[in-house]
Amino acid sequence: MAYVKLNFVVITTIMMAYMHFPTMMAATAYVFGGAYKWTLPPIPNFYKEWTKEKKFFTFDRYYIWFKKKEHTFAEVESKKAYDTCNATTALYVVDDPGGLVITLKEVGVYYFFCTLHCKEGHKVSIEVN
Numbered sequence: 113m114a115y116v117k118l119n120f121v122v123i124t125t126i127m128m129a130y131m132h133f134p135t136m137m138a139a140t141a142y143v144f145g146g147a148y149k150w151t152l153p154p155i156p157n158f159y160k161e162w163t164k165e166k167k168f169f170t171f172d173r174y175y176i177w178f179k180k181k182e183h184t185f186a187e188v189e190s191k192k193a194y195d196t197c198n199a200t201t202a203l204y205v206v207d208d209p210g211g212l213v214i215t216l217k218e219v220g221v222y223y224f225f226c227t228l229h230c231k232e233g234h235k236v237s238i239e240v241n
Contacts, residue, residue: 139171150178152229159236168240176212184227194223194237197230216240
């Protein structure tokens with residue numbers, strides 16, 4: 113009888129874990145900058161601090177909100193371009209977001225900045241696991 117009870121507990125545990133697996137693996141949605149959104153940072157390294165406690169994964173969604181002509185949103189491929197705020201070889205630059213949403217589909221480090229205010233710290237790098 114104890115053997116049957118043990119099997120029931122094991123099977124029930126496996127079934128419960130299996131049923132919750134899709135919700136544990138669901139993508140997360142982020143607004144770049146949280147409540148500040150995509151704007152000139154209120155303190156140095158604001159966006160670095162914003163990413164500090166977060167874990168980013170493939171297929172998470174990122175919402176970028178800013179007022180037209182006040183900011184831009186650019187992605188560059190290299191850390192050097194990011195560090196020097198060089199958008200010459202940017203993958204894209206958006207100046208009218210209209211509710212921009214991006215999904216990062218590959219593991220790696222992604223670099224984003226505002227071409228107008230990058231030197232003031234308006235930039236963020238995201239490591240996607």
